[in-house]
Amino acid sequence: MQHERIKGRGSALNLEGRYIQRRHEAEDDGWFVDGEPASPPRTTVTDERARSIVSHNQSPDLGFTASINPYRGCEHGCSYCYARPSHSYLELSPGLDFETKLYAKTNAAELLRAELARPGYVVSPIALGANTDPYQPIEKRYRITRQILEVLHETRHPVSIVTKNAMVERDLDLLAPMARDNLAKVYLSVTTLDNRLAARMEPRASAPYRKIEALRRLRDAGVPTGVMFAPVIPMINDMELEAVVEAAADAGARSAGYVMLRLPHELKDLFRDWLALHFPDRAAHVMSLIRQSRGGKDYDADFATRQSGTGVFAQLAARRFRLAVRKAGFGEHGRNLDLDTTKFVKPRKPSPQGELFL
Template identity: 65%
Template sequence: MGDAIKGRGSTGYLPGRYEVSISQPIDDGWHDGRAENDEEIVEPLPRTQVREERARSIISRNQSPDIPFSQSVNPYRGCEHGCSYCFARPSHAYLNLSPGLDFETKLSAKVNAAEQLRRELAKPGYKVSPIALGINTDAYQPIERKWRITRQLLEVLAETRHPVSLITKNALIERDLDLLAPMARQQLVRVFFSVTSLDNRLAAKLEPRASAPHSRIRAIRRLHEQGVPVGVMVAPVIPWVNDHELEAVLQAARDAGADSAGYVLLRLPWEVAPLFRDWLQTHVPDRAEHVLSTVKQMRGGREYDAAFGKRMRGEGAYAELLARRFALALKRCGYPQRDRHAGLDCSRFVPPRPPSPQAELF
């Protein structure tokens, strides 16, 4: 699609699969790429744009056997981290936006998220189960520093004593330790950090606006010291790109206080496949074909297999070797032998009062 763009994971505006028309620049011969002063024209870097959105509902539910939660809340659409491999990129196609650059530059902030969450938790038929906060896109992506929607959601969950889990690539989560630490003492929260690589240069190419690897490891230590249960996810594992770091990431996280760990194999659904092929050709062209060949070996000859039980771990010799390496590393690093999502207490929940103009009169 194009050359690498500083601070972005995509190199262009890949059309979504629902686009009815596609525009393409064509040289008509009138412009030779130079300005009047004979200097090359430099295209401006794409800037992040955030629009306000009022959500009609906020809790999403699923019945997938591959993930350990049935409820999730996403405060934003799109993600400024710009991870080149993000499985959520295709969701921007539903908005008639590009899963490429639009996904990381044209974002939506659900400004009424906390208000809507309070309303849904107050429903008489609501059944408590842990809410995963920020799954489709990172709840602590850079725009959270200004919009603070994730913090507002945490304030509602803390007030109602509702259990929550978070997964993030951003050390910004340390800002909310004043909420997380008291919730942890009531067994209401678990935090996971996604650490793809310990190599700063590689991480800057894979996930350009996420916190640097050493910042995430430091944040693990800080949360652990404050009593917040914290784990690490090596996600995704990419053959011949970061797979050799699996044991090193697990050891670094364990040394910092992580008490649980997991991993997810690279997933390439829908528009993610061409976007990641382009990333490989841009950043590691010498290994691009080898990476994709290995991925296909684990996906039944295809770039992606969405079947439950296979999409997260793959199958075949390479996938089995990866699983054995992970199990041995857990034992060698001294991770506790328990479910990494266990321990959240659903019995403390206190439903919020339904919003009412006369609520404060009684």
């Protein structure tokens, strides 16, 4: 089926998810007029009352064990997002549905407060932005990430943030005092410094210059920052690795990380379609280099290599990254940005009589 790019969206497909129970087939009912533009897909948000809010993992290649995702789906629309297949669990498409049919966990702060108050709770830095971006556009209206940070600020609980949105500056009044107690750090994900390429790769994320400016403003407020060059896509953005690290360092970043492109489950087909629409002249070469970096497959989920890949191209990217961070003068993957877990204060349980003194 032929289709075209959709302005402001990362995917032009609504590929059916692997768990979907019902199949849909489009039929022309005769009402569509040739040449009439199709209505652009609109973003809808469903309020969700989550049953739990803190997710735990034992993945040896991740730098955290606890995380919170305030939202399901992400309006940033990144074409390469490894979280897209998670929408299949909702019987929705990892394609357009992932970036247009969103879910907001409106009781997140309430659940977090209850979790932190548990007698057996063990403090571990909580990662915001592990799956979908905590500062995606709907956060401006819902403020769920803000509410979560208010609880963490109150309880002096350590938090790390990864985002593609300069909206993180809004919460400097919470992050700056937390950072002074070594309780907060922020990573900006910068995949390119080219505005045109960014508009194709991540159409509703902040522009590259705003991400760099956000790093500078966070630095000026005393918040430790880092940059994530993720993902590295062969022949698309890999040539910018050194430039991004240098620009982030100039803006005050103290650490850096990178991840090779990951294409789990349905994402491999969505990404192929994106390449065919935006870079048809090099699509086959890009996929060839990706397979060379994944043992001849589109993706290899082995914990030992899924972040960095294997093969000549992956080894070259790793060598280039090491040289870039050495030149910039900072460590890798936040090793010099360890957070303090000793200052935690359990939240008070709400009293049925309310508060005597405010």
